[in-house]
Amino acid sequence: MQMSWIFRAVVHTLLVVGMTYHAVDVDSHLLPYSRNLYNELWRLLNGDDQDQPLNLFTIRRGVDHVHLVLANYFSLPDVALGKLHVAPFAVQATPITSRTYILDKGNEQAWPEGLRPSASSSVTREFFDTLKHMTLAMEVQSHKPSLGTLEHEAVVHRDYMRWKVQFKYNFSTQGQIQLHMAVTRQLPTPPSRIGTTARSPTDYIWRYVGLIVLSGGYLVRMPSRAPVLVYVEPLSWTYAVASMGQWLSLLRFLSFNPRTYILGLTLKRGAPQVVEFLIGVCPLFVGYVLFGTIMFGATLYLYSYIVIFAYVVLMVCIGIMEDAFFTSAFPSLWKQSTATLTEDQWRHVVELIHDRTKASHPDMVACQTDILTHVERQLF
Incomplete structure (x- = not known):
């Protein structure tokens, strides 16, 4: 019986420690993106500071915007301050009424004819007239710091988190195209799966269910056994440490x-x-x-x-x-942080004080000069 409780306590502690470590890892790398990622991606991909929704009033402006977004998307690894990279995109099955195109960089022959830069105005208008809406979907991922150096060709990038960015062009409004962006978070793609199909959260559903059931079972059983654990000092300490670790993991989850x-x-x-x-x-x-x-x-x-x-x-x-x-x-x-005065600014301030003092209280000029000299030594 005692070994059984020791085993359960150890497993519970290891589970809490592992979850806490994972939460800390996620928090430390994703906190810069958790609040400002949406605005950051909008400005990086859209190319200006205009707010959403964006209204496009000409067909040529719509085509130019698609090319601008794609050019900014493929240049993310070079221009983004964060570790944002182009993620491998998995083509999903679409309804019969929809058409899907893969817009690769430098391969404009695979693009729809109406979106090609060399397309005439009549071809572009004919293409746009057949559309009810158009979605430009792309995936972005962030990396942990590189492992290794370029000299030894041992640089290994570990996929960390990925987001699906969708620019949705709505043609239902007469005379203009309404554009807005949507961002959804996805799970990272393991290195063994890169180039095939991207994983989705549903692929891990049974792992989630097992983890939730295991954690729930321990959470239900441990409080009911607390009156017994307090009389066994090692188990009581284990219970206290596990509870503290669980609280810390919850705190990490709340902050993320x-x-x-x-x-x-x-x-x-x-x-x-x-x-x-x-x-x-x-x-x-x-x-x-x-x-x-x-x-x-x-x-x-x-x-x-x-x-x-x-x-x-x-x-x-x-x-x-x-x-x-x-x-x-x-x-x-x-x-x-308070802005510091430069020496030129300080001399200008001293001159103003001296001029004012000479005009109002000439007898205090000498005393004031000593005070300002002492202050100058303290500042500079």
């Missing part, structure tokens, strides 16, 4: 999930500051309790002041969390 991004970011920023504050105030609290117990004994005043002390500590912790929340929800409130 866009719906709870602010909550996770608040806890991530505020919790370490709260712990640091409690560590700093703990010696004072213990010293006060020991001193009060030795000097005054178990009196009513001692416990009253302990309650007041704990209340003040709680208010400070709440203030720390509020500050973390506001700096997370309103990034403009973050402390900005």
Whole structure:
């Protein structure tokens, strides 16, 4: 029986540690993309700062926009600040009423005739007249840092995350083409699958189900066995560590999930500051309790002041969390670095102060010169 519980506790701990490590790995690499990826891709692919939806009023403008988006897409590895790369695209089955074209770079013969740069206006208009809507789909992926060096030809790029970007051209509005972009996240393609078909989340459904059932079973069983575990010190410590790891993994998930991004970011920023504050105030609290117990004994005043002390500590912790929340929800409130004065700007300020002092209080010029000289030494 004891070995069974030890085995379960070890498995649960390893599961939590593994999930936490994976969440930390995902969080550290995808956090820059989690909030601003949509706007970043729109500006990188669209080529300007116009907001969505974008209205195109001529056929030629629509064709030029398709070529502009594709040119920007294929140049992402060279121009994007982030590690964005062109992902292998898997062609999905389409309805009979739809037509699918693979728009490869440098192979315009495979393009529909109406979208070719050399197509005449009549051919392009005939092509557009047959359309109800047009979707330009492309996939983008991000990489971890390279493993190896170019000199040894051992550079290995590990696929990390991929997104499907769709530019949707709507022709239902008379006289204009309405354009908007949609971005959906997909699972990365393992190296063994590159060049064949891309994996989708449904390929992992049974792994997800098994993991959820296993985790749910441990979550249900462990609390019911907690009264027994507390009497076995190794198991109680294992249970406590597993619970803490589970809480940390949940915190990582909250900070990664866009719906709870602010909550996770608040806890991530505020919790370490709260712990640091409690560590700093703990010696004072213990010293006060020991001193009060030795000097005054178990009196009513001692416990009253302990309650007041704990209340003040709680208010400070709440203030720390509020500050973390506001700096997370309103990034403009973050402390900005103050701009430093150059020596020329400082001399100009000193001249203005001297001129004003000579005009108003000539007797204070000498004293003020000494003060400004001392300030200049401190600044420069």
